[in-house]
Amino acid sequence: MVRPTQHIHPPREPAPLRAAATVLLVRDGDSGIEVLMTRRSATASFAPGAYVFPGGGIDAADAASHALAARRTTQSDLHLTQAIAAIRESFEELGVLLARHRDGRPVTHGDILAMDRTAPFAPQCETLGLTLAADTVFVLAHWITDRDLPRRFDVPFLVARMPEGQVPIADEGEQFEPTWVRPADALARHAQGQFFMIFPTLRTLERLAAYDSVDALLAACAGERPLWTSCPRAGLLAGREARFMEHESPYGELALVCPDGQIVHALDWQTERPVALLRNVRRLTAPNPGAMTGPGTNSYIVGEPATGFIVIDPGPDDAAHVARLHAACGGDIRMIVCTHSHADHSPGAALLQALCAPARPPILGLPSAPTARPASRFTPDRALRNQERLVLAADSTGTPAADQAGVEAVTHTLEVLHTPGHAANHLCLVLREDGLLFSGDHILNGSTTVVDPPDGDMDQYLASLDLLDATCAVHGIEFILPAHGHVLGSARDAIARLKAHRLKREAKIAAAMAALPDGTPDDWLPLAYDDVPERLWPVAARSLAAHVARIRRHATGVRAA
Numbered sequence: 001m002v003r004p005t006q007h008i009h010p011p012r013e014p015a016p017l018r019a020a021a022t023v024l025l026v027r028d029g030d031s032g033i034e035v036l037m038t039r040r041s042a043t044a045s046f047a048p049g050a051y052v053f054p055g056g057g058i059d060a061a062d063a064a065s066h067a068l069a070a071r072r073t074t075q076s077d078l079h080l081t082q083a084i085a086a087i088r089e090s091f092e093e094l095g096v097l098l099a100r101h102r103d104g105r106p107v108t109h110g111d112i113l114a115m116d117r118t119a120p121f122a123p124q125c126e127t128l129g130l131t132l133a134a135d136t137v138f139v140l141a142h143w144i145t146d147r148d149l150p151r152r153f154d155v156p157f158l159v160a161r162m163p164e165g166q167v168p169i170a171d172e173g174e175q176f177e178p179t180w181v182r183p184a185d186a187l188a189r190h191a192q193g194q195f196f197m198i199f200p201t202l203r204t205l206e207r208l209a210a211y212d213s214v215d216a217l218l219a220a221c222a223g224e225r226p227l228w229t230s231c232p233r234a235g236l237l238a239g240r241e242a243r244f245m246e247h248e249s250p251y252g253e254l255a256l257v258c259p260d261g262q263i264v265h266a267l268d269w270q271t272e273r274p275v276a277l278l279r280n281v282r283r284l285t286a287p288n289p290g291a292m293t294g295p296g297t298n299s300y301i302v303g304e305p306a307t308g309f310i311v312i313d314p315g316p317d318d319a320a321h322v323a324r325l326h327a328a329c330g331g332d333i334r335m336i337v338c339t340h341s342h343a344d345h346s347p348g349a350a351l352l353q354a355l356c357a358p359a360r361p362p363i364l365g366l367p368s369a370p371t372a373r374p375a376s377r378f379t380p381d382r383a384l385r386n387q388e389r390l391v392l393a394a395d396s397t398g399t400p401a402a403d404q405a406g407v408e409a410v411t412h413t414l415e416v417l418h419t420p421g422h423a424a425n426h427l428c429l430v431l432r433e434d435g436l437l438f439s440g441d442h443i444l445n446g447s448t449t450v451v452d453p454p455d456g457d458m459d460q461y462l463a464s465l466d467l468l469d470a471t472c473a474v475h476g477i478e479f480i481l482p483a484h485g486h487v488l489g490s491a492r493d494a495i496a497r498l499k500a501h502r503l504k505r506e507a508k509i510a511a512a513m514a515a516l517p518d519g520t521p522d523d524w525l526p527l528a529y530d531d532v533p534e535r536l537w538p539v540a541a542r543s544l545a546a547h548v549a550r551i552r553r554h555a556t557g558v559r560a561a
Contacts, residue, residue: 001476002256002434006278012260014147020155022055023086024140024204025096026214027162027180033211034182036168038094038175046151047198051186054093054175055155058085065122069134070100074224079156083134086158088121093175094168098133098160099125109166117171136160138221141207143200144231146243147261157204159221161214183209199232199243233258235267242267249446252489253277256479267486269295271321274328277487278434280304280412284325286315288344292539294446294484297344299325300438302431303412307392308334310414312429312438313483314348322351331356335390337414338365339440339483340426341378364390369424371455376423384427386418414438417471421461422449428468435477437468437491445485448501450539451546458506458546459553462499469495505529509547521545 004011025036037051062085069087071080090096095117099107107130115124125132140159145152168178181189183205189195190202197205207227211217220227232243233254241263244251250267257265257277266275269289274282280303285296297316303309309329314336315321325348326333333356338346349363365380372378384390393411413432420426422441429438441449442464451461471477472491480488480495488494505528512527513519521544529540 001478002278002436006280006434007259008276008279009258009260009262009264012262014261015150015152017144017152017154019058020056020153021058021082021085021089021158022053022155023090023137023158023160024053024208025090025160025162025168026208026217028214029180029182032182032184033208033214033217034180035186035205035208036094036096036162037179037181037186038168038170039177039179041174041176044174046153050196050198050201051179052197052201053157053204054090054096055086056089056093057153058082061120061122062088065125065132068122068125068130069132072135072224075135076224079139079224080134082139082156083137083158084132086137086160087132087134091115091121092117093171094178095171096163096166096168097130098136098163099130100133102129102131106163106165112166133160138218139224139226140217140221141204142226142229143204144229146199146232146234148234148263156226157200159217161218200230203230203245233261234263235265236263237267239266246490250486252445252479252494253487255489256487271296272324274301274324277481280434281431281436281481282328283481284321284328286318286321286344286348288316288318291536292450293344294444296484298481298483298485299348300481301325301328302414303329303334303392304394304410305330305332306394306410307412308332310335310337310390310392310412311352312337312414313339313345313440314352316344317347317351319351322348322355325352326355333359333361334392335361336363337384337390337429338363338378338380339428339438340365340423341368341372341376342423342441343375345440345483346376346378366418366425366427369455371424373455376455378425384416386416388416389432390414390416390429417467419464419467420457421464422451422456424455424457424460426464430471430475430477432475435475435479437472437477437480439468439480439482441483442468443480443488443494443498444482445480445488447484448498448543450542452542453546453549456542456546458502458543458550461546462502465495465499465502469499505543506547506551509544510551513548513551521548524548 027034040050042049063081065084069084087098097107097112137158137160139156141157144154170176170178186205190197230245234241234243235254271285271287274284276282282301284299289296299315300312301309336349362381364384368378391413415430417428419428419442451458477491480491509528512524516523
């Protein structure tokens, strides 16, 4: 866990959550699913003027009305309460009632007109002998309102088929203009500025558009668990607010830099100045964007003026980038660490060391193996040992800790982990005090790394993933700082997804090899990477070769050392 003293922005308590429920009423249209939406009042306290699904707060009467509702045997008490609240809200706001008479007859439009939408709901249903059709309401998603907003809700998005014969009529107080719309059409109109919707509505419609019928949608929701759960986070892109879900690339970085939801962190990639992630961690991205490097190679600066700095991955042979690193550290660089010897990571080390004369901080890392390509040859001043610790320390006055015995030191400790696979001399670093993993190229954000034999090895790569997962478990590591892309959050989940992806790809390669036993890698590549743009196949061919070598080794019972 990150030390509170290292956070850049002062802590603040987000607004408390209120329990609510929303329901998507859906029907099959001529061109696919249609969903019922309404426009909120322009004076509403939350999302004024937005097109939404009906819903609202859960009250005590909803939890007390279980006896009035039909339920599935797999439906929990919580989901039943939520379904009842959604049924009540759709009735009050739109005059749509998911209920039936106790003899099984459906509720008619005339029955609904006989009810008072402003009077207590449950007593009316009981008087009329109605059973609430909570058994037809399924959980689609779980949204938690963003931490930055002054009013926040913990709300399931439920889904139910629109009852036949009923006509939605807005209450003209909270809701207006009931509209049946295809998800794709709503999204297109929003993009044109004609149909304003808030972030959770947009993302829900994007997912809804993938289903071609109500039956298919309800079947997907039959597991009684939300298909996704999200509490979005917001940052700045080109100076404007931009929101992201957990699976999107910037999310982890926002969680690290702005844990309480402050909208202050710029996510735009730039190379002119370091980006502060914590008080003791900054990132300077080299100006070498490309297909293999994404937005560029991230150089990390660890430390503070009182301790001096360690630079991780000084980057390519780029004098201007190296000069910016030197300036950002005020010249006080104690160590230079290269995670591996590839040309976008280590060549800047000698340039940076020369700028630090006469101190000449040591260049640390692992020497390249004989299998390295000529452009990736590297010899450090000293080879790092596995689990070795690199320590920066100072006391509270800024004096080196060794000069004042008995004074509690401010320390930043990087532990070295040998993680071959992407390259034979690859290593990762753990910032022990703050639970951060600097992953080099072993784990990237936005793409998977290339494993290029003979210096790269897929068995070693997967074993190193297992090592990193175990390390994250032991040290409570939540964030991964990759050499390319934004910070990753939920570190162990990210590693698990990456390993699952590699094994899934390997299964496709094995299937291609079985289908074409006399084929070559060039024959297998189009089958195994049919979901990857053809322009990337030359790069994919390298990892395919690593998978083929692993498959053949395991078939003969031989494993890599």
